[in-house]
């Protein structure tokens with residue numbers, strides 16, 4: 673049984689937009705905050721299209737898409753998160769940006785509000801340390817694309833209270849997700865594997881060993897993955913991949929986690945991936961969601 677009724681999502685980018693769909697679809701009033709109005713408009717459009725498609729394909733009962741959209745509210749005002757029982761942060765992968773957000777949020781939210789971070793690589797304990805409420809802080813790492821993937825890696829920081837962790841866990845289950853517990857370590861479970869693995873695929877392209885399509889086909893065919901590493905990277909975005917690598921490499925000094933130079937060149941050329949229409953592959957549209 674969850675104690676959460678109203679959910680805040682801070683950051684309406686690739687992950688925040690998907691997380692907000694999960695919450696609104698599961699019946700929670702969902703308030704999405706982003707500093708950029710264009711990010712909110714884009715997330716709203718993507719949410720509407722995704723929910724409509726889900727209903728058309730029979731994945732949602734008739735009327736469920738409109739009902740979920742009715743529970744979804746976008747705002748450029750941080751103060752609108754005051755009514756939230758939990759706020760899930762999905763802003764840039766940068767400790768200073770996350771601290772700044774939580775420092776502004778702490779006086780806005782009531783005492784009982786849980787703060788959660790969707791960070792992929794930064795320490796939950798470190799983010800919590802600058803949040804004003806380290807005991808009511810938890811890691812909730814959703815997977816891309818959040819609205820299709822069930823896993824949430826749940827990490828307590830050193831100061832997280834048992835009650836907070838249990839409330840966040842019950843909320844994850846109430847959203848229909850599959851939580852797993854992981855300690856507060858760089859990359860948790862998934863990115864401990866994925867960041868070096870995806871970088872290896874990028875280095876194969878850099879070295880001219882194989883074309884992106886052939887690397888993806890080899891991995892999908894041999895390992896049974898639904899997506900190849902370069903297709904996945906195109907969804908993740910080169911800008912985010914660079915931040916993930918810098919954070920992971922900075923903490924672990926694992927050479928395979930270091931950002932491959934090709935990623936920086938692709939960012940400079942605006943080949944960020946699906947969101948700009950071109951990454952390792954070329955896309956006919958920049959829509960981020962499929963139903």
Ligand SMILES: NC(=O)c1ccc[n+]([C@@H]2O[C@H](COP(=O)([O-])OP(=O)(O)OC[C@H]3O[C@@H](n4cnc5c(N)ncnc54)[C@H](O)[C@@H]3O)[C@@H](O)[C@H]2O)c1
Nearest residue numbers: 683684685686687706707711762763764765791792816908
């Ligand atoms: N992309 C992935 O595959 C993935 C997967 C899991 C977790 N994550 C994590 O999720 C977080 C977000 O990643 P993303 O890929 O969605 O990034 P993104 O760049 O797509 O979106 C970030 C959004 O946050 C907004 N933002 C930044 N600073 C803000 C602030 N101070 N106040 C309000 N809004 C602000 C930006 O306007 C942008 O819309 C990161 O911590 C990342 O590590 C990413």
